[in-house]
Amino acid sequence: MKPKIRVEGVYKIFGEDPKGALDALKSGKSKIEIFEETGQTVGVQDVSFEVGEGEIFVVMGLSGSGKSTLVRTFNGLIPPTSGKILIDDDDVASCSAERLRKIRREKITMVFQHFALFPHKTVAENVAYGLKIKGEGAASRRKKALAALEQVGLAAYADSLPGELSGGMQQRVGLARGLATDPQVLLMDEPFGALDPLIRREMQDELLHLQKILKKTIIFITHDLNEALLLGDKIAIMKDGRFVQVGTAQEIVDNPADDYVAAFVADIDRGRVFEASHVxxxxxxxxxxxxxxxxxxxxxxxxxxxxxxxxxxxxxxxxxxxxxxxxxxxxxxxxxxxxxxxxxxxxxxxxxxxxxxxxxxxxxxxxxxxxxxxxxxxxxxEVEAVFSQLSGDASEDEYEDEDEATEDGSTPPAEEKATDTAQGGTPR
Amino acid sequence: MISPADFVQIPLDDWVNSFVRDFLVPNFRPAFRAMQVPITEVLARIDSFFHWLPMLVFTVGLTLIADRTAGRGVALFTLVALIFIDMIGLWAETMTTLSMILTSVFFCAVIGIPLGIWSARSDRVLLVVRPILDIMQTIPSFVYLVPIVMLFGVGMVPGIIATIIFALPPIIRLTNLGIRNVRADLIEAAEAFGSTRWQMLWEVQLPLALRTIMAGLNQTLMLALSMVVIAALIGAGGLGLTVYTGLGRLNVGAATTGGIGIVLLAIILDRITQSLGEKKGVQTPSLWQSLRSLFSAGKADAGAQSGKPA
Structure with missing residues (x-):
């Protein structure tokens, strides 16, 4: 099947002379060296991946890892310094402003960390914003907005102002706004990061529930590995602007690419990651x-x-x-x-x-x-199988091998590893 | 003592004189005269309207507007103040001044809001605009009265031009500030949904900056009022002229009554425009709604009603 989104060799460098820094980066200098020598900040380096239609692709990384920059290159909010971002056959990185606007209006929307609802518009007007921008009539706009609000269970609040809603409700409105134009691709930039843990859990379940019906292609950004493992059909771990590992939840937990990923995975509730089929x-x-x-x-x-x-x-x-x-x-x-x-x-x-x-x-x-x-x-x-999977014994051998490999060859090229693990994985 | 002036003297005054007298005035006077035309037109309409409007109708109307926007207290003050102005015999002068102020503010808004938007969008424009605004705000207004008289002559319109120069900076500055202060994630959201620049401006930036822009308009209005007496020096009429002639003839009574008229007008206009700006925070009606609530004096409408303090 043809992938919905194909990202090839995306770099983003902030500063006066991105091209110079790009050359230095490609010649093997590190992010820190480049910053010390030229003052240019490397946001994203050499990221490539594919997302199939209807998949949730989660990019997980700590703050400063470049994940928010990366997601903004997908709808052109931040143009990449080099690389290709193909959504179907349109290259977002190089198409005209006119074409980009059309893609944003029809194909790809975004949900923001701090909701980014327009405080001067009602909930329904917020949800209808994308439709209004496209020039839809007031009546059909309202109808579609109400339908989108219905999906997130907030139809009753259509005429409230966003400021009157709680955080969780505001993000539901943000989600409804993202869904109202019926886009094919939904970018979610740490959408639940600003919510309380309980509400966050609720929203995660709701997103999974909605996804079963809507089957959008979703790129989801998070700093929470548990969230990544719960939601992601495929997960990319990002560090210093590059992908360290790409794979399914089970692959990442069972088979961390390096010490960095292993350190994250150590605290994970394996009981939530693995399913009966694994044991x-x-x-x-x-x-x-x-x-x-x-x-x-x-x-x-x-x-x-x-x-x-x-x-x-x-x-x-x-x-x-x-x-x-x-x-x-x-x-x-x-x-x-x-x-x-x-x-x-x-x-x-x-x-x-x-x-x-x-x-x-x-x-x-x-x-x-x-x-x-x-x-x-x-x-x-067998009960023993559950325990051995939970303790990580089942894959002990494999893990050891991987660990040695990384110690020998310093940092492995993220890309190769990514495709390796991605193909070897069992579908969830 | 030796001073640099012993060796080189710069005849700056002569240069300016010859520049204005020998170059600007003979060559560009028609051009400057042509610039007056729109101001003359607008002023004539506003002025004849206010002089045609019966005193009681105006008073009741403005009181109702004050009631809608600023609350009962200000409405009561407006009513009493306007009756008082009429009783001290300055009604016609007040209307003249009001027309002059409104004309100035109208042109300040027409010039200033687009300029403010433009400088909010481009740092380069701001880099040029900002020092010009600094000069406009620091230069004493008497300095540009002379070239204005030479280029435009004397009368109401030159007075208004001087007022515009004096009152323009705040509306530009605050429009710029208001638009620049719109939350970056809202701009991002608008962009992510495929807004054009114009849609972004109209749907997001202007409504969210409206409160700040209204504060700028209020400041511009106040500055325009403070120019009333100075504009009278070059032939503008109204309350400023009353004060100015009172000063010339040492008629302390006339100067005082004129001054009181200006102050009362200033307070009324200040309170009404300020409350227009403040209401945005609580209720955030659209530009159209606030215009409607400003001008629909007679009809009760829900949006404006709820803006009233309890």
Whole structure:
């Protein structure tokens, strides 16, 4: 599939002589050296990536990493010093002012960190701003603005002024304004950075919920790695103006490109990043109404060295038998009907369930059944697997290798690493 | 003692004399005369309107406007002050002065607001404009009265031109300031949605700068009022002339009544224009709404009503 946005070798240098600094940068000088020698500030250096249609691409970095500068090059608010930014086939970096305006009006909108709502306009007028600029009539403008406000649950506040709304509500208006012109691309510059943690969480969920319906291509800027991991289909970690690593949440947590990323990842709640699908094992099952099911079950458990086994009935989960109970029942009472010894109250999850929602299910000590949408058993999660994934043991070896590689070869070229990891990743 | 003047003397006064008398006046007098035409036209309309308007209608009208914009206290003051001015026999002079002031302020706004916008948009323009404004504000007004008389003659219009020169700087400065102070992220937002420069100006910058621009207009108005007496020196009429003739004839009574008239007019105009500026913060009506609330003296409208203090 053709990517919606393709960014190639974007540099942004602030100062009197950006071209000179660009040459110095390309000849291998560092950001600090250039600043000391020429006084030019390197904002973004050599950033390349692609975003597919309907994806959320998160750029995560600390303040000063150049992420806000980068996102502003995508709609031409800050023209890049060199490089290409292709949205479909238009190069935002080099097109005419007229063309750029058209792209901004039709294709790409932005949500700002401090909301940037016009204080002299009502909520509905704010939301309709992009439509007004395009020259839409007052009635259709109002209709579309109300529809956009409806999406974020603020239709009742259409005629209030932004100043009368709370921070979270203001950012909903900002989001509605971004959506009102029905753009294909949404740039979000730390949109939830100025909100309280609780409201932020709520907004993140709401964004994910909206994204399921709207399927916009979103470039999301944040300084919060948890937010990045939660929202991003793909995540780029940015430092000193360049991408250090690009990959899915799991790749970044499992396989940090260097010490810098590793330091970030260390504090992450892995239970939120990984899902049931990352720890699932093939199920070993026995058919409930099979002849000699009990003997077969005992035999299978011995073979696979397991303490419990799922009993299925036409591929659907019927229950769970433990080795202990089955053995006792078979030996002492001679009963061989699985239905009598099987536990029917078993934990069942689907494969997208984050690990941190499995803790309750895992506490019984039984393996957890993973089913598909039609309730068929597709896998089993052993409790040990959850713990080893949470502790990072599962990928210990890989991580060690990566670490050595970075120590040897100083800083790895971010780009190569980025494409490597991006392609090797498992889709969420 | 030796002084540089013993060796070289600069006849600056002669140079200026010959520049103005021998170059500017003979060559450009028609051009300067032509510049007067729009001012004459505007002044004539405003002046004849105010002199035609019956005193009571004007008083009631302005009182209602004051009530709408600045509240009951100012309205009451306006009513009493206008009746007082009429009683001390200065109604016609006050109307003349008012027309002169409004004409000056009108031209200050027409020249100053675009200039202020232009200097807000370009640092280079500001670099040129700022020293000119500094000179306009520091140079004593008497200095340019002479060339004005030589180029434009005497009368109301030259008086207005002197007033414009004197009162123009604040509106330019504050328009510039107001637009430059619009939050950068709002400008960014407007740009990100694809606004043209004109849309940005009209939709975002001007409405948000309006409060500051109104403060500038208020300052310009006050400066224009303070030029009333000086303009009378070159033939402008009205309250300034009353004061000026009172001064010439040592008629302290006439000078005082004229002065009181100027002060009362100043207070009324100041309070009304100030409240126009202040209301933006609380209620932020559009330019059109505030113009409407200023001029719709008779009709009650919700927006203006809520602007009243409780």
């Amino acid at each position: 699932v094992a093939d199920p070993v099952t026995v058919e409930q109404h099979e002849k000699g099911a009990a003997e077969k079950a005992l035999q299978l458990m011995e073979e696979h060295n397991r303490n419990a086994l799922y009993v299925v009935d036409d591929q659907k989960v019927a229950g769970l038998v433990t080795y202990q109970e089955l053995a006792v029942a078979a030996r002492e009472e001679g009963r061989t009907d699985l239905a009598e010894v099987m536990v029917t109250d078993v934990p069942v999850v689907d494969q997208d369930t984050p690990l941190n929602e499995l803790y309750g299910a895992a506490s019984a000590g039984h393996p957890i059944a993973v089913t598909d949408k039609r309730g068929r058993l597709t896998g089993v999660i």
